[in-house]
Amino acid sequence: MNKQGEKPVSNTERAIAELRRLVFSGELAAGSDHLESELAEMLGMSRTPVREAARTLESQGLLELRARKGVRILSVSPDDMREIYDVLTELESLAAERAAEQGYSANELQDLAAAIADMDHALDQRDLEAWAQADDRFHSELVRLGRNSRVLAITAMLGDQVRRARAVTLFMRPLPIQSNRDHQGVYEAILRGDYTAARNLHRAHRQQARDMILDLLERHRLRQL
């Protein structure tokens, strides 16, 4: 008899999840190469599911399969960052607009509000890791509220691609005080159904964030993350 919530997760799925984790944690460093057989042994399975997982992660832009040279973990250049932030700006602004059109109640927006509250709290504590986590929650919740599964999938994918880079810039940037104010403004616009304001506020917020990050990378001469 199986337990109720038990899902028979395949090795391929486990490989996908585990490889992602290894990439984000830096255990598989950006730019490094790894033999399929090494990864397979590392994950305690054969090459077959590892290769399938790698194919999936390849189309998500996290790594690259190179004949006879194994799997290469992709690094992110400032130019990649600009591309990604540009796309995130557009799609999240769309999400904000659509979210505002839905006529959500304060109750339905409580996760969004909670993320903002957590960010404020984290900022008071000067806990940047906690702030970043709450910021992620704000953005992903915003996208969820926009009700477009493609936008959700794409922003999640691009979020993955910049995760490593953001971990670096997090401690170089000024305290995100303005960022918190922006989020509050977006939240209020969504609550009162002002879709134009929601869109424009979030758009401006994202553009500022992009410029700030790119400026940081430039000044610190960070070419590859």
Add this chain to the structure above:
Amino acid sequence: MNKQGEKPVSNTERAIAELRRLVFSGELAAGSDHLESELAEMLGMSRTPVREAARTLESQGLLELRARKGVRILSVSPDDMREIYDVLTELESLAAERAAEQGYSANELQDLAAAIADMDHALDQRDLEAWAQADDRFHSELVRLGRNSRVLAITAMLGDQVRRARAVTLFMRPLPIQSNRDHQGVYEAILRGDYTAARNLHRAHRQQARDMILDLLERHRLRQL
């Protein structure tokens, strides 16, 4: 001795290309299921490269791998169309804006202009297939000029997803006269570097196209394509 341009294309790559073709041509109908072994035999290779190809196409949203039920070709609902057109609207508008910022010469925009000319010509001839092809060229060239490889990849992927549906609506819609005028306006805005106009014009163009298509699907009660 190998010929110069000869590329040793792998079976997996061939499978990806061939499966796409079969999906677009309708030989693999939307919503239909296919055993991996059937597809493998059809393509003259073993299941291994077919599965890898299927994994790739799965993350591109063309099909789905279902345990013990084979590969299911995904169909596109009106709601999917709305989602996809919304994303295309945002990302192509961004591309138009960025293209206008590059300061391209008329020479560099000749492919874009050629696509417009071809559309006009096709319209005169009442050749809708040719028009659709030129329209595709316009949109993909516009995205190329926007110089963002993520936008390029995403719009190509979404374009694939709506290809079948568009083949149906093509002969239901009114003659795309306004569409051709819109394209001309976007082209001119890009040429004179008016990025705001380029963005707004293309955005409006895409939104109209979306509304028109969704209206068509609704009126003809087309729930699944």
Add this chain to the structure above:
DNA sequence: GCGTTTTTTTACGTATACGCTATTATCATG
């Protein structure tokens, strides 16, 4: 000692084999 050719090795791409589970078919029973 250095460049070039030959040999060896390595690691991928793909075919193949097989177990396991979901599904279907068969059959017993009320």
Add this chain to the structure above:
DNA sequence: CATGATAATAGCGTATACGTAAAAAAACGC
């Protein structure tokens, strides 16, 4: 005849095997 239990089957998920081409190493000539 319907329903549930049991057996048979099918088809995926994954391990394994192997050919091949590229890369590395070794041998060779200059």
